[in-house]
Amino acid sequence: MRTALSALTLLRPLSLRDALRMMRDDGPLTPLAGCTDVYVGLNLGTASDRRFIDLARLEALRGIAVRGGAIRIGALTTYSELLRSPLVRRRLPMLASAAGAIGAVQIQNRGTIGGNIANMSPAGDTLPVLAAADARVELRSVDRVRTVPFALYYTGYRRSVRRTDEIITAIEVPPVEGAQWFRKVGTHAAQSISKVVMAGVRAERPRIAFGSVAPTVVRARRTEDALAAGATIAEAREVLQLDISPIDDIRSTAAYRREVAARLLTQFWSSTAP
Amino acid sequence: MTTRSAFRPIVFTLNGARASVRAHPMARLLDVLRESCGLTGTKEGCGEGECGACTVLVDGRAVNSCLVPVAHVAGRKVLTIEGLKGRHPLQRAFAEHGGTQCGFCTPGMILAAVALGPHPTLEDVRRGLAGNICRCTGYEGIYRAILKSGGASRASDSGTRNAGSTRQEKTSHAKGEARSRVPRPASCSRRRSRPAGRLAKAGVPPRRRRRT
Numbered sequence: 448m449r450t451a452l453s454a455l456t457l458l459r460p461l462s463l464r465d466a467l468r469m470m471r472d473d474g475p476l477t478p479l480a481g482c483t484d485v486y487v488g489l490n491l492g493t494a495s496d497r498r499f500i501d502l503a504r505l506e507a508l509r510g511i512a513v514r515g516g517a518i519r520i521g522a523l524t525t526y527s528e529l530l531r532s533p534l535v536r537r538r539l540p541m542l543a544s545a546a547g548a549i550g551a552v553q554i555q556n557r558g559t560i561g562g563n564i565a566n567m568s569p570a571g572d573t574l575p576v577l578a579a580a581d582a583r584v585e586l587r588s589v590d591r592v593r594t595v596p597f598a599l600y601y602t603g604y605r606r607s608v609r610r611t612d613e614i615i616t617a618i619e620v621p622p623v624e625g626a627q628w629f630r631k632v633g634t635h636a637a638q639s640i641s642k643v644v645m646a647g648v649r650a651e652r653p654r655i656a657f658g659s660v661a662p663t664v665v666r667a668r669r670t671e672d673a674l675a676a677g678a679t680i681a682e683a684r685e686v687l688q689l690d691i692s693p694i695d696d697i698r699s700t701a702a703y704r705r706e707v708a709a710r711l712l713t714q715f716w717s718s719t720a721p
Numbered sequence: 722m723t724t725r726s727a728f729r730p731i732v733f734t735l736n737g738a739r740a741s742v743r744a745h746p747m748a749r750l751l752d753v754l755r756e757s758c759g760l761t762g763t764k765e766g767c768g769e770g771e772c773g774a775c776t777v778l779v780d781g782r783a784v785n786s787c788l789v790p791v792a793h794v795a796g797r798k799v800l801t802i803e804g805l806k807g808r809h810p811l812q813r814a815f816a817e818h819g820g821t822q823c824g825f826c827t828p829g830m831i832l833a834a835v836a837l838g839p840h841p842t843l844e845d846v847r848r849g850l851a852g853n854i855c856r857c858t859g860y861e862g863i864y865r866a867i868l869k870s871g872g873a874s875r876a877s878d879s880g881t882r883n884a885g886s887t888r889q890e891k892t893s894h895a896k897g898e899a900r901s902r903v904p905r906p907a908s909c910s911r912r913r914s915r916p917a918g919r920l921a922k923a924g925v926p927p928r929r930r931r932r933t
């Protein structure tokens with residue numbers, strides 16, 4: 448590890464209340480969940496954070512349950528837990544698909560859904576699923592709990608509405624009507640960061656979201672409107688180009704991403720055709 | 722500078738024995754195993770979760786020990802390659818079927834295979850080992866070794882996921898103990914746990930495992 452341990456502080460609360468107090472009084476603190484993002488930075492010596500708070504013992508952040516018709520997924524839920532959950536497999540197959548496409552088993556056993564959201568990478572593989580499902584993010588601080596629609600969670604590249612004293616406690620997913628679809632395109636099946644990732648729900652008004660093609664995950668609203676209004680898939684592919692704004696980077700080019708996004712749209716549309 | 726004694730001991734089960742480590746809670750499990758506990762079978766390839774050379778099992782599940790703060794194994798069961806004593810059928814199979822060449826990836830490969838449980842299919846193996854990179858074998862020998870040996874075919878081998886395995890693990894540990902006479906730094910004390918452990922003989926009751 449290239450980061451000096453002696454420079455690091457870890458607070459280890461046993462209850463959510465204590466954790467939230469520490470977030471307010473001892474901050475700024477960087478939460479540790481499954482550590483699959485944080486430790487890469489510490490190992491490479493590129494992380495600048497020095498004060499951490501361990502969420503691992505907060506039972507309040509675990510578990511998958513139905514609450515008021517919605518599925519409530521604790522922020523500490525790992526990808527393996529999502530994959531094993533009959534509830535997730537039955538009601539949110541696109542989330543199970545995303546969980547199975549992340550990293551490899553070792554990462555799936557440790558990485559959490561809360562960490563995927565909080566890490567704010569535009570390539571996070573669960574993010575298009577949560578966007579297409581109109582999920583809500585539950586944020587807690589000492590004095591309040593608020594629930595933010597996923598579409599409003601990110602405010603820009605690696606920026607979100609989460610305040611430094613807030614912890615993501617859960618994700619709520621309302622019932623999803625219609626056929627669900629997920630596809631990730633990367634260099635290989637395992638351990639690759641998405642070049643393009645898409646989740647879609649085929650209903651009267653389709654819901655379509657893409658990752659890795661804009662500064663944040665995006666809902667392709669114009670494309671959705673077009674398809675709902677009866678556009679052909681060829682027309683929708685044109686409209687899609689207005690919804691996304693990919694760039695050239697180390698993993699791919701903007702042109703490739705535009706082409707792949709359009710092909711994914713076609714695939715989604717034909718494979719979920721009623 | 723902080724001295725080691727400033728840290729509260731982190732207690733976990735290591736290869737069937739109780740281990741108590743004084744280390745920074747954010748120290749990587751990988752470093753604690755290699756440096757504090759003297760178990761150098763766990764390798765560091767990339768230090769970023771990509772290669773799987775550092776794979777160990779925590780409560781029966783494969784994790785990359787380069788991405789695990791030691792605090793996260795408090796109260797848990799950790800299985801490293803040393804815990805298989807060199808006598809596991811998978812270890813023999815890797816040697817026989819060309820599953821190992823330079824050997825650097827091998828401990829991680831074998832532990833990832835152990836986590837699959839008995840009689841995995843080729844698809845299980847491909848998926849379960851997708852996070853383990855080998856620069857030598859081309860993988861065919863590795864897959865053959867796992868499929869031919871029937872994976873972790875003995876109940877005790879999948880280590881730790883099912884409660885029933887605990888007893889067998891300890892028994893086999895007792896036999897392997899003599900081999901590891903590496904002097905250990907004082908920061909990791911390892912003892913055979915109940916009932917044969919020295920503490921038990923001295924009348925000290927076994928400590929309850931805490932789940933943290």
Ligand SMILES: Cc1cc2nc3c(=O)[nH]c(=O)nc-3n(C[C@H](O)[C@H](O)[C@H](O)COP(=O)(O)OP(=O)(O)OC[C@H]3O[C@@H](n4cnc5c(N)ncnc54)[C@H](O)[C@@H]3O)c2cc1C
Binds near residue numbers: 522559564570571
């Ligand atoms: C080899 C490898 C492969 C990977 N492959 C993929 C992949 O295919 N797809 C993908 O999307 N990701 C991938 N990742 C990235 C990572 O595994 C995921 O983003 C994972 O979900 C992060 O979760 P974590 O619990 O490990 O987060 P941590 O590393 O613990 O935390 C990540 C960030 O989120 C913050 N945080 C975590 N939980 C909370 C919370 N509850 N409230 C507030 N803040 C919080 C932390 O402070 C930190 O800033 C990969 C990583 C590695 C090392």
Ligand code: FES
Binds near residue numbers: 767770772
């Ligand atoms: S050293 Fe941990 S995954 Fe490569």
Ligand code: FES
Binds near residue numbers: 820827854855856
């Ligand atoms: S045997 Fe050399 S890396 Fe696998």
